[in-house]
Amino acid sequence: MITxxxxxxxxxxxxxxxxxxxxxxxxxxxxxxALRSLEWIDYTKPAELRDxxxxxxxxxxxxxxxxxxxxxxxxxxLEKAVDSKIAQQEHRKPKPGxxxxxxxxLKTWLNGNQEKEEERTAxxxxxxxxxxxxxxxxxxxEVDELMRAIRALSRRLAAHLNRRRQATRQHASxxxxxxxxxxxxxxxELLDLAWNKPKRNRAKLVVLCDVSQSMELYTAFxxxxxxxxxxxxxxxxxxxxSTDLQRITPLLRERNYEEALQVLSSxxxxxxxxxxxxxxxxxxxxxxxPRMLDSRTSVIILSDGLDMGETxxxxxxxxxxxAHSRRIIWLNPLAGYAAYQPQTAGMQAAWxxxxxxxxxxxxxxxxxxxRWLGA
Numbered sequence: 001m002i003t004x005x006x007x008x009x010x011x012x013x014x015x016x017x018x019x020x021x022x023x024x025x026x027x028x029x030x031x032x033x034a035l036r037s038l039e040w041i042d043y044t045k046p047a048e049l050r051d052x053x054x055x056x057x058x059x060x061x062x063x064x065x066x067x068x069x070x071x072x073x074x075x076x077x078l079e080k081a082v083d084s085k086i087a088q089q090e091h092r093k094p095k096p097g098x099x100x101x102x103x104x105x106l107k108t109w110l111n112g113n114q115e116k117e118e119e120r121t122a123x124x125x126x127x128x129x130x131x132x133x134x135x136x137x138x139x140x141x142e143v144d145e146l147m148r149a150i151r152a153l154s155r156r157l158a159a160h161l162n163r164r165r166q167a168t169r170q171h172a173s174x175x176x177x178x179x180x181x182x183x184x185x186x187x188x189e190l191l192d193l194a195w196n197k198p199k200r201n202r203a204k205l206v207v208l209c210d211v212s213q214s215m216e217l218y219t220a221f222x223x224x225x226x227x228x229x230x231x232x233x234x235x236x237x238x239x240x241x242s243t244d245l246q247r248i249t250p251l252l253r254e255r256n257y258e259e260a261l262q263v264l265s266s267x268x269x270x271x272x273x274x275x276x277x278x279x280x281x282x283x284x285x286x287x288x289x290p291r292m293l294d295s296r297t298s299v300i301i302l303s304d305g306l307d308m309g310e311t312x313x314x315x316x317x318x319x320x321x322x323a324h325s326r327r328i329i330w331l332n333p334l335a336g337y338a339a340y341q342p343q344t345a346g347m348q349a350a351w352x353x354x355x356x357x358x359x360x361x362x363x364x365x366x367x368x369x370x371r372w373l374g375a
Contacts, residue, residue, distance in 0.1 A: 008043060008145060009035055011078065016057065018074050024063055030056060039152050044131050044363075046075070131363040134336065135221050147224055149363055154225045157370035168197045203296050205236045205373070206325075208284065210303035212242045212275040218333045218360060220261060222302050225366045227257045237292050240264070241280030243308075247288070275306055277346055278313030285317045293324040298373065302331045302360055307346030314346060318353035328353065329372055331360030 016031045037052045050071050058064045131149075138146055167175065178194035207226055209219045219240070226236065238249050251260050281301075293299070299321055307314060322328055330350060334340050336359035342351050351357070356372055359365040 008038065008148070012038070012053070015053070015071075015074055019057060019070060022066065022070055024057065025059060026057060038148070039155055041152070042131075042156075043152070044149065131367070133363070134333075134361050135218050136333070136361070138217075146221070146363075150221055150225050150366065153363060153367060153370070154227070157367075157373070168195050170195060170197070173197060203298065203326075203373075204292075204294070206284075206292055206297055206299045207236065207238045208245075208281065208299070208301045208303075209238070209240045210242065210275055210277065210301075211240045212306070214304055214306060215275075215302065215333070219302060222331065222360060222366070223252070223261070224257055225369075226300075227252060237288070239280075239284065239288075241275075241277070243276045243279065245280040245283040245287075275303070276309035277303055277305070277307040278309045278311060278315075278317060278349075281317035281321070282313045285320050289321065289324060293321065295326055297325045298327050298329060299325050300329045300331065300369075303346075304332055304334050305342065305344045305347035305350065307344070307349075311345050311349035315349045315353070318350055322353050322355070327355035327372075329356040329358065329369070330354045331358050331365070331369065333359065333361040335359035336361035336365065 012034050013031060016026050016034065020026055034053055034056045037056055041048050041052045043049045043052075050068070053071070054064070054067050058067050133142075133146065135146075167178070173196055175194040175196040178196075179192070182192045182194055205226070207223075209215075209223060211219050223238070226238070236249070237247070238252055240246050240248055248260075248264060251263060254260075318328065332340075332342075332347070335357065342348060342357075358368055358372075360369070
């Protein structure tokens with residue numbers, strides 16, 4: 001019987017063992033390549049996962065002819081295991097409250113207390129689209145897998161930004177497309193050559209994350225997403241706030257993300273407290289904006305807009321930020337609901353001063369944010 005594991009990486013290893021039993025000759029290096037390929041594809045799409053694994057694991061024509069059928073057979077059997085496991089869990093006990101489970105999930109993940117994935121079946125299915133899973137509804141055994149999905153997405157977007165090129169008159173790299181277009185009227189003879197060079201990314205980011213109780217889990221996922229962009233943007237400045245503003249940029253630069261998040265959650269930074277958005281943004285304007293904002297800076301604010309402070313402070317701070325930056329992007333997890341309206345006092349005060357307003361509740365919303373970062 002095939003056992004389903006928690007992490008997709010464990011399922012890939014098990015799939016390689018399955019292929020060996022079917023006559024495939026696979027080395028440990030090919031197995032490692034299969035795992036590394038997950039960082040560069042959207043593995044929540046079955047067809048993309050299948051194509052990537054086929055490219056890595058098939059050595060000959062016989063392997064290629066058999067692969068698709070074996071792929072379908074393996075993952076179909078795993079889906080049956082998932083259905084059986086879910087039915088058993090629903091029969092044993094009721095599901096806990098959504099928000100309570102979300103915070104428990106994050107604390108479990110931070111403390112490294114996941115159950116051993118070799119000993120149980122997983123609640124992870126290729127048929128379930130992680131892209132649309134609300135961060136606040138993630139069970140403890142899926143937090144790590146969702147973090148991997150977010151890391152993979154951010155790396156792909158960062159790599160895309162790094163590949164952008166611009167035209168130049170200097171003899172750098174030949175731009176074949178522009179060269180062919182320019183010589184069409186010459187009968188195909190390449191007389192005029194066009195060149196391009198890597199486009200230097202001068203954009204900067206300032207990230208202001210609400211870490212009040214209602215935002216804790218969403219902030220953890222967004223910071224993971226933006227962590228990879230430190231390698232792409234010339235400068236990324238990151239702040240957290242609830243009632244007070246704290247700069248955490250040095251911490252994110254010096255440590256890997258999991259260690260940084262553990263330190264942040266243990267420090268008295270106001271995590272899981274109330275929210276005074278206006279006071280926090282006013283502090284940013286007074287103490288940091290003059291040296292951090294310019295025409296190349298995009299400011300990202302992650303908050304649900306539930307402000308306990310003075311909305312006049314919020315309005316004045318946003319007016320000054322907008323006047324000295326490229327754009328203000330506001331991510332609100334509540335905007336992921338179809339019936340959402342910006343009716344809180346905080347959001348009504350902020351709304352006229354925003355350039356971009358997006359939901360920030362799942363992987364799909366982070367993908368849309370990535371498009372704005374490259375704009």
